[in-house]
Amino acid sequence: MAARKPNGRSSIYLGKDGLWHGWVMMGVKDDGSPDRRHRKGASETEVTRKVRDLEKQRDSGKVDKPGRVPTVEEWMRTWLDTIAPRTVSRLTLDSTYRPKVERWIIPGLGKHRLDRLRPEHLDAFYVWLSQQGLAENTVLQIHRILSRALKIAVRRxxxxxxxxxxxDAPTGEDVEIEPLTADEARAVLNSAKDRRNGTRWSVALALGLRQCEALGLRWKYVDLDKGVIRVFWQIKHQRYRHGCEDHHECGERLHRYPCPRDCPKSKRTSGRRHICLRQCPPRCRQHGGKCPKFCPQDCTGHAPSCPERVGGWAFVKPKGKGKRTVLIPPPLIPLLKLQREAERAEEKAAGKKWRGMDLVWCRLDGSPIDPGDDWDEWKGLLRAAGVEKDARVHDARHTAATLLLEQGVDISVVQEILGHSQLTTTKRYTHVTSKLASDAAARMGRALWDD
Known part of the structure; x- marks a missing residue:
């Protein structure tokens, strides 16, 4: 057997077992001991190649940590559970990241060891995703989630x-922006003026607040004397889940929480829900006294018994540039004053039943408006106003951006009003402002041909 090479140099020798062995000094471990990596093969040529690959990694600074490298499945779950929650909101994790990791990344790539994942594996993976009928933007989002997790793995x-x-990252497709025209926007506002919470749509079309920003707007952030709205928060409904360390020991038999992946008392149905096999308690008084034996995870009728439960309505930071302050158009200020007076009257009439959260727009008992009900209200307004476009709630925001640009407002000001973190996002609206393009063409014509 050959002796170890001095000065940390690599060594290759023929062992007593008939195989060739190579040792490479890669650096120092966390405990201060030498980090020497071993490679073996049937021939000296094979081991020499492996040793040179290790030396190349060492010299380029791309050295893996000593120990067993996790699989893609193991690392993705470690990243989701212990790393991503510090930089990504819980709602985004539960609604976007985790479903895509569990449904697509782990089944497609989970068995690969993290350091043996190769470009051709990703090429085949994205082809497979396309064959499943996923939209281009969804494939791009999956790629970004995977890349973000691997970036942290490299950093650590x-x-x-x-x-x-x-x-090359998968290509996404631009979502078609189809805002309302100025006439259509006026028709919607005319239909909304006599409705309860009608000013909700005045603010949406004038200031372009996102749906959850509007539904989470509170009076303490509205200064009608100065005519400003501080968009500091948005409201989100987070799924209820166990807050205690061991949910099986907390006495929780009510099924308002999703069963964890490793729950021994749960099973996977044909859809994406777990069904908890523990029976509903006798005190359940929902469903007219005929409580089903098994209750799905999204049942919201039971009062949870876990004292450490977490979830429900919560105020979270808005997207994009975060907090911003926007000016209220002068004609909208008296309408918001009437809205505040009407809400105070409702609070007085509700008495002890009032569940107010200081929201500008709320339900009759003061509780937050569900985004689904908000969507239905918008669709009803479009029908009442005679708008034939199948516009989404978010298209009210697109309408505000387009109208601002058509009025000649500088694009950087529009970016600030809408809270876009990048100017390129705001520039998406410039291609639909045909009024500006026509005006520019007319000015050029007068410059060159007007006698």
Whole structure:
């Protein structure tokens, strides 16, 4: 057996077992001991190649941490459970990241060891996703989630490279923006003026607040004397879940929480829901006294018994640039004053039943408006106003951006009003402002041909 090479140099020798062995000094471990990596093979040529690959990684600074490298499945779940929650909201994790990881990334790539994931594996994975009928934007979002997790793995020296950077990212498609015209917007406001919470749509079309920003707007952030709205928060409904360490020991038998993946008393149905096999308690008085034996995870009728439960309505930071202050158009100020007076009257009439959260627009008992009900209200307004477009609630925001640009407002000001973090997002609206384009063409014509 050959002796170890001095000065940290690599060594290759023929062992007593008939195989060739190679040792490479890669650096120092966390405990201060030498980090020497071993490779073996049937021939000296094979081991020499492996040793040179290790030396190349070492010299380029792409050295994996010593120990067993996790699989894609293991790392993605570690990232979701312990790393991502510090930078990504719980709602985004539960509604976007985790479903895509569990439904697509783990089944498609989960068995690969993280350091052995290669570009051709990703190429085949994205082809498979396209064959499943996923939209281009969904495939791009999955790619970004995977790339983000691998970027952290490289930063923590779990692996030496992020394989997602070695391929071209899947192409996304621009969502067609179809805002309302000025006449259509006026028709909607005319239909909404006599409705309860009608000013909700005045603010949406004038200031372009996102749906959850509008539904989460509170009076303390509305200064009608100065005519400003501080968009500091949005409201989201987070799914109820157990807050205690061991949910099986908390006495929780009411099924308002989703069963965890490893719950021994749950099963996967044909859809995406778990069904908890614990029976509903005798005190359940929902469903007219005929409580079903098994209750799905999204049942909201039972009062949870876990004292450490977490979830429900919560105020979270808005997207994009975060907090922003916008000016209220002068004609809208008296309408908001009437809205505040009407809400105070409702609060007085409700008495102890009032569940107010200081919201500008709320239900009759003061509780937040469900986004689904808000969507139905918008669709009803479109029908009442005679608007034939199948516009979404978010298209009210697009309408505000387009109308601002058509009035000649500088694009950087529009970016600030809408709270876009990047100017490129605001520029998406410039291609639909045909009024500005026509005006520019007319000015050029007068400049060159007007006698």
């Amino acid at each position: 020296e779990v692996i030496g490279r992020n394989v997602c950077t070695l391929i």
